Amino acid sequence: MIEVCNISKSLPGGRKVLDGISFTVKKGEFVGILGASGAGKTLTLRCLNGLLRPDAGSVIVEDQDGSRWDLCNIAKSRLRRLRRRIGIVFQGYHLVQRLTALDNVLLGRLGQMSTLRSLFYGFTDREREEALSALNKLNIGNVAGMRVSRLSGGEMQRVAIARAIFQSPGLLLADEPLSNLDPSNAKIIMKMIRPLADEMPVIGVFHQPEMTAKYCTRVIAIKQGRVIYDGDPRLTNRQLIDIYGEELEQIENAPHPPVEKPTIVAQNPNEHERDFF
Numbered sequence: 001m002i003e004v005c006n007i008s009k010s011l012p013g014g015r016k017v018l019d020g021i022s023f024t025v026k027k028g029e030f031v032g033i034l035g036a037s038g039a040g041k042t043l044t045l046r047c048l049n050g051l052l053r054p055d056a057g058s059v060i061v062e063d064q065d066g067s068r069w070d071l072c073n074i075a076k077s078r079l080r081r082l083r084r085r086i087g088i089v090f091q092g093y094h095l096v097q098r099l100t101a102l103d104n105v106l107l108g109r110l111g112q113m114s115t116l117r118s119l120f121y122g123f124t125d126r127e128r129e130e131a132l133s134a135l136n137k138l139n140i141g142n143v144a145g146m147r148v149s150r151l152s153g154g155e156m157q158r159v160a161i162a163r164a165i166f167q168s169p170g171l172l173l174a175d176e177p178l179s180n181l182d183p184s185n186a187k188i189i190m191k192m193i194r195p196l197a198d199e200m201p202v203i204g205v206f207h208q209p210e211m212t213a214k215y216c217t218r219v220i221a222i223k224q225g226r227v228i229y230d231g232d233p234r235l236t237n238r239q240l241i242d243i244y245g246e247e248l249e250q251i252e253n254a255p256h257p258p259v260e261k262p263t264i265v266a267q268n269p270n271e272h273e274r275d276f277f
């Protein structure tokens with residue numbers, strides 16, 4: 001379970017980019033975070049894995065032994081330890097292109113190894129079997145020995161998910177995991193992510209309301225740093241307009257389509273690389 005309680009964050013100039021965000025996500029839930037460009041989705045996600053410390057509020061997560069910790073108010077060593085239990089899937093995959101799919105999955109556990117072991121890259125046979133089984137779970141065991149640079153976008157995203165699963169996380173975060181995928185691969189990825197929620201809370205930032213409606217158990221919409229909706233993933237047109245604003249209304253009412261709902265919002269491919277203020 002993860003409990004986000006009233007988190008806020010302001011830019012150095014004083015503009016509030018997160019303004020009292022609160023929600024709790026439990027095992028069994030696959031939550032999609034929606035919102036227009038600049039709404040505060042990615043910043044929220046960064047607070048959830050301790051990459052960004054809010055000015056106020058708390059983000060409570062559980063450690064393996066059931067103890068509860070506030071990521072916003074915690075020693076660095078404990079934060080590092082807890083972050084190993086948070087799996088992340090990025091839009092740009094974040095894979096090492098020259099390594100094989102299997103080796104990329106194994107890297108998911110690098111943070112859990114002693115420095116000595118990691119220096120010598122010492123994965124055991126058992127770990128290799130587990131990594132292969134993570135790839136098999138995503139139906140790509142057949143590409144285990146292939147260099148990632150030779151894989152398709154959909155396969156790369158599956159390797160990235162396998163890497164996150166292999167970490168044995170207690171929480172899975174996904175930052176725009178469908179962004180680089182065609183519609184059929186996007187569906188496959190959503191179908192594969194959804195059952196993971198049986199084992200851990202899963203929270204993703206998405207730009208595709210029709211995907212979250214179909215695969216998520218719940219949607220949280222953020223607008224100008226605030227939660228404006230939290231509930232049933234199937235949103236009405238009115239709700240979508242509230243979330244995305246007049247821009248969507250204009251597109252919807254345009255006499256000549258083609259309306260492509262999923263890509264209303266511009267994306268920033270370097271989101272995860274930005275240094276924060």
Ligand SMILES: Nc1ncnc2c1ncn2[C@@H]1O[C@H](COP(=O)(O)OP(=O)(O)OP(=O)(O)O)[C@@H](O)[C@H]1O
Nearest residue numbers: 017036037038039040041042043266274275276277
């Ligand atoms: N490093 C930064 N420095 C200054 N402002 C930032 C920084 N990162 C984010 N912001 C601002 O905070 C606000 C929220 O950003 P955030 O990245 O969370 O938006 P988002 O909802 O994820 O948008 P998008 O869908 O376009 O990725 C935006 O106005 C953004 O410009």
